Amino acid sequence: AQSVAQPEDQVNVAEGNPLTVKCTYSVSGNPYLFWYVQYPNRGLQFLLKYITGDNLVKGSYGFEAEFNKSQTSFHLKKPSALVSDSALYFCAVRDPNDYKLSFGAGTTVTVRA
Amino acid sequence: GAGVSQSPSNKVTEKGKDVELRCDPISGHTALYWYRQSLGQGLEFLIYFQGNSAPDKSGLPSDRFSAERTGGSVSTLTIQRTQQEDSAVYLCASSLETGVGETQYFGPGTRLLVL
Numbered sequence: 001a002q003s004v005a006q007p008e009d010q011v012n013v014a015e016g017n018p019l020t021v022k023c024t025y026s027v028s029g030n031p032y033l034f035w036y037v038q039y040p041n042r043g044l045q046f047l048l049k050y051i052t053g054d055n056l057v058k059g060s061y062g063f064e065a066e067f068n069k070s071q072t073s074f075h076l077k078k079p080s081a082l083v084s085d086s087a088l089y090f091c092a093v094r095d096p097n098d099y100k101l102s103f104g105a106g107t108t109v110t111v112r113a
Numbered sequence: 114g115a116g117v118s119q120s121p122s123n124k125v126t127e128k129g130k131d132v133e134l135r136c137d138p139i140s141g142h143t144a145l146y147w148y149r150q151s152l153g154q155g156l157e158f159l160i161y162f163q164g165n166s167a168p169d170k171s172g173l174p175s176d177r178f179s180a181e182r183t184g185g186s187v188s189t190l191t192i193q194r195t196q197q198e199d200s201a202v203y204l205c206a207s208s209l210e211t212g213v214g215e216t217q218y219f220g221p222g223t224r225l226l227v228l
Contacts, residue, residue, distance in 0.1 A: 032213045043117070043204055044219040051214040090156065096213045100146065100172070103156035 002027040002095040006104035014112055019081040021107045023074045023091030032094040033074040034101065035065055037087045044090065050074060061085070081111045115139065117220035119205050125226045126195055134190040134223045138207030145188050146208075146217055147180060151201035159203075162188060163211055195227045 003026045013019050025031055032051055036044040048059025055067045065076045074091060088108050092101040118137045126132050138145050147159040159172045162182040173179070177195075182188040192199055202224050206217040 034216070036219070041221075041224075043119075043221040044206075046216055046218060049214070049216060094213055099144075099161055099169075099211050100158035101148075101156075101217060102158070105155050 002031075002093045002098065002102045004091050004093050004102055004104035006089075006091055006107045008107050009105070010108045010110065012110045012112065013081050015083050016080050019076075019078040019085065019109065019111070021076040021089050021091075021109060023076065023104060024072050025074060025091070025093045026072065027093055027095050029096045031067075031072075031074075032096065033065075033067065034092040034094070035059065035063070035074075035076050036090045036092065038090065038106075039087045047076070081109075083111050083113050085109060086111045117205055117207050117218055119203075119220040119223050121223060122221065123224045123226075125228065127228050128197060129194055131191065131193045132195055132225065134192075134203050134225070136188045136190070136205030136207075136220060138186065138188070138205070139218060140186075142207035142209050142218075143185065144208045144211045144215070144217075145182060146206040147188070147190050148204045148206065148219075149174075149201045150204055150222070154201075156204075159190070161211075192225075195225075197227050200225055200227045 005024045034049045035047040050057045050067045058064045091104040120135045145162040149157045165182050177193045180190045202222040204222045206219045208215040208217045
């Protein structure tokens with residue numbers, strides 16, 4: 001069975017500073033990895049995904065994520081955070097033999113002005 | 114284009130009542146998924162549809178939960194004899210196909226409160 005861990009419940013950064021949200025995964029085969037963001041009282045919004053190929057994936061709103069197979073990680077990064085990036089971020093994994101997404105517990109990001 | 118829509122956006126019901134939650138997927142998406150988001154359990158998968166068929170219903174929490182999809186489009190999640198532990202946000206997602214690389218796009222959710 002697949003699983004995802006987001007080791008930090010909260011991440012606090014100052015606007016303009018780099019932002020990193022950590023994610024590690026466990027899956028039986030090749031992983032298919034996703035990042036979503038959720039703003040208050042809203043659904044999940046897709047940011048980016050890793051399926052195959054280049055380990056550095058670029059997504060929406062200046063976010064990127066690096067797939068590291070040896071460390072089974074897929075950390076989300078943004079070089080310069082904005083106050084508007086404050087939200088709840090979810091990492092998800094899909095096993096190639098399955099069809100559902102398994103989500104981490106989420107990380108609340110607060111970017112202070 | 115239009116995204117996934119869900120209705121109602123909020124639902125307050127009394128314990129023991131039945132509720133129906135509706136999901137309209139993105140036009141042309143063949144796969145549809147239901148998830149539940151609650152404080153204690155995080156995001157849980159409930160059921161998925163390929164066309165009108167639900168190959169795996171094992172994520173449904175109990176036999177009080179059922180779902181159907183008609184015309185390969187709209188889906189309804191029904192909860193019978195609601196309990197307080199059913200209070201959660203119910204999220205629907207759709208994807209073009211069910212391939213592993215497919216992105217699931219989520220609706221805004223239905224926030225259910227059982228009193």
